[in-house]
Every structure is written in C-alpha cells, then in structure tokens.
Amino acid sequence: MPLTRRTAMLALAALCAPAIALAQDWPSAKPISYIVPFTPGGSTDIIGRTLAQKLQESLRQSVVVENKPGQAGGIGASYVAKALADGYTLFGGTISTHAINASLYKNLSYDPVKDFEPVALVATLPNVLIINPNLGVNSVAELVALLRKDPSKRSFASSGAGTSTHLAGEMFGDLIGVPLTHVPYKGTPPALTDVASGQVPFMFDQMTAALPLAKAGRLKLLAVTTAKRMALAPELPTMMESGVPGFEMSSWQAVYAPKGTPKAIVQKLNAEIVKALKQPDVQAKLAGQLGMEIVGSSPEELAAHMAREIPRWAELVKKSGATPG
Numbered sequence: 001m002p003l004t005r006r007t008a009m010l011a012l013a014a015l016c017a018p019a020i021a022l023a024q025d026w027p028s029a030k031p032i033s034y035i036v037p038f039t040p041g042g043s044t045d046i047i048g049r050t051l052a053q054k055l056q057e058s059l060r061q062s063v064v065v066e067n068k069p070g071q072a073g074g075i076g077a078s079y080v081a082k083a084l085a086d087g088y089t090l091f092g093g094t095i096s097t098h099a100i101n102a103s104l105y106k107n108l109s110y111d112p113v114k115d116f117e118p119v120a121l122v123a124t125l126p127n128v129l130i131i132n133p134n135l136g137v138n139s140v141a142e143l144v145a146l147l148r149k150d151p152s153k154r155s156f157a158s159s160g161a162g163t164s165t166h167l168a169g170e171m172f173g174d175l176i177g178v179p180l181t182h183v184p185y186k187g188t189p190p191a192l193t194d195v196a197s198g199q200v201p202f203m204f205d206q207m208t209a210a211l212p213l214a215k216a217g218r219l220k221l222l223a224v225t226t227a228k229r230m231a232l233a234p235e236l237p238t239m240m241e242s243g244v245p246g247f248e249m250s251s252w253q254a255v256y257a258p259k260g261t262p263k264a265i266v267q268k269l270n271a272e273i274v275k276a277l278k279q280p281d282v283q284a285k286l287a288g289q290l291g292m293e294i295v296g297s298s299p300e301e302l303a304a305h306m307a308r309e310i311p312r313w314a315e316l317v318k319k320s321g322a323t324p325g
Contacts, residue, residue: 029088031063031064031088033088033089034091034092035089036065036068036092037076037094038067039067039189046209046286047253052065055272055273058276070186072163073096074097074162077109081110086261087257087269091257093253093256094252100163100313104323116257117256117257117258118254119270119302120269120295120296120302121297121302122277123277123293125207125250126224126226127249128223129224130220130221131220132198132200133218133220139242140239141242143202155181155182155201156180156200156202157194157195158184159186159205160187162322167249167322168249175245182322192205207233207291208292223242224237252309274296
C-alpha cells in the first residue's frame with residue numbers, strides 16, 4: 001500500500017476512533033438532557049416527558065426534561081444546535097421549530113437542517129378550533145358571523161408567534177375574509193388559560209391540552225383542522241365540513257439530536273423511541289387519551305418529511321403575511 005494512502009487511512013481511523021468509543025460507551029457518562037422548547041403542559045412537553053421516562057427505563061440512564069420556551073421554540077432549538085454532539089442532548093422538535101420558523105424568521109439563530117440529526121418523527125396532531133364557552137356560539141358558522149359583526153371579538157391566541165396554532169388563525173382569517181389580531185403566548189397552557197377566562201375569544205391548538213379543559217366545561221371545541229374527523233372526538237366536524245373550504249392543517253412532533261451525533265447513537269435512540277411508541281401504555285396515552293396519530297419513523301423518513309414540509313410552510317407563511325411579532 002502506498003505510504004500516502006496508508007497515512008490517510010491511519011489518520012481517518014484516528015479521527016473515527018473517538019466517535020466509535022463514544023458510541024460504545026454511551027450513555028454511561030452523564031444524564032441525558034431532553035430539551036422541550038415550550039412551557040410545561042403542552043403537546044411537546046407531554047411527549048417529551050413520556051419518552052424521557054421510557055428512555056430512562058430502557059437505557060438505564062437518567063433522562064432529564066428541561067423546558068426552554070420562547071420564539072416559537074427557537075430559543076430551545078438554538079440551544080440544542082450549539083450543544084455537544086455526544087448523544088447527551090435531545091430535542092423535542094415540532095412543525096414550528098423545524099419547518100415554519102425557517103421561513104418566518106429572517107435571521108433564524110439555527111438551521112433546522114444543517115444543525116440537527118433527525119432521530120424520529122413521533123406523531124402527527126390535528127389542531128382544533130377552541131372558544132370561550134361564554135362566547136355565545138355553537139358552531140364555526142356562528143363564530144364567523146360573530147367575527148364579521150363584532151370587531152371586539154377578532155383576537156385569537158396562539159402558543160407562540162410562528163407556531164402552527166398561529167398560522168391556523170391567520171389562515172382562518174384569510175379564508176373567511178375577516179382581519180384578525182394575533183395574541184401570542186409562550187406556550188399552550190397560558191394561551192388556553194386566557195381563552196378559558198375570556199381574555200381572548202378563541203384560538204387553534206392541539207387536542208392534547210385542550211381536551212381536558214373542554215371536558216371540564218372551561219373551553220368549547222368547534223371543529224378539527226384535519227381533512228377527516230378524529231376517532232377520539234368523532235362528533236367534531238372538520239373545518240371544511242363547517243363551511244371553511246380549503247382549511248386543512250396538521251401539526252407534528254419529532255425528536256432530534258445536534259448535528260454530528262454519532263450515527264450509532266442516533267440509530268440506538270431511534271430504535272428505543274420506536275419501541276417505546278409501540279408500548280400499550282404509551283399508545284393509550286398519546287393516541288387513546290390525547291388524539292395523536294403515532295408514527296415512529298426512521299431518521300431518513302423524518303428527513304424526507306422535513307424536505308416536504310419546509311417549502312410547504314414557506315408558501316403558507318408568504319401567503320398569510322404572518323410575522324414573528
């Protein structure tokens with residue numbers, strides 16, 4: 001073997017050795033941090049804590065959930081993008097952090113594609129149209145009539161500027177021809193709280209956090225944003241059935257690691273997450289109780305999903321005129 005080629009191969013082996021050793025020892029060095037970029041209580045947080053518990057059991061290593069809310073998940077995403085790629089930092093990514101933000105923010109502090117390793121697409125989630133029970137309407141058509149009549153009711157809450165809940169409201173206003181005022185929050189729970197108290201008349205959000213409050217009578221659900229009705233709440237019509245043609249939107253949740261995380265660790269994480277999502281108690285909680293459609297994809301399938309979603313949402317952001325503020 002020529003000396004130059006042998007030298008190159010030895011150099012490559014030397015570079016790969018630390019990564020191989022890291023993957024073999026993982027996860028024995030320290031606790032794993034699972035970063036949730038929203039406040040506690042929302043869909044991303046629920047999924048994060050559910051998976052953290054299962055990963056802790058299967059990997060026999062502590063998995064600690066940390067909430068870093070703000071900027072439609074951008075603060076948490078930026079934190080993870082700069083973290084060591086050693087397998088000890090995971091990220092609960094969403095349609096906002098890894099699709100919408102790419103076109104919504106002109107100077108995004110991270111790159112959804114270049115700064116992350118896709119691990120698994122966890123689930124898709126329908127949004128629902130949620131109103132304050134005292135608003136005096138019982139259908140989407142009645143809400144539209146109220147909005148056209150009363151400008152004081154034209155505010156909608158969201159879990160943050162640039163989230164799918166924000167763009168759902170923008171799309172709603174565009175399709176019904178009524179200018180709406182966006183009121184962003186730093187997560188789902190505070191937004192739902194203000195809708196329940198009447199501070200803001202309505203919002204779109206995922207079924208996950210809204211359903212318990214609806215069952216308690218603090219909120220009213222009018223319709224789902226998917227093309228078909230949900231098995232969890234078959235009585236709820238779709239937005240299109242309710243007289244808003246062209247309104248179809250689904251959110252999604254995924255797991256990522258910092259770019260450069262060893263492939264062996266990514267594959268191990270994917271296998272453990274997919275296994276966790278198949279467990280009966282996880283299925284009962286995420287699908288049966290919260291209405292999520294569990295996916296459990298491969299890393300490659302998540303990457304392909306993002307490649308479709310980023311341009312799709314760029315078009316919707318441009319059409320809606322949505323801004324971060």
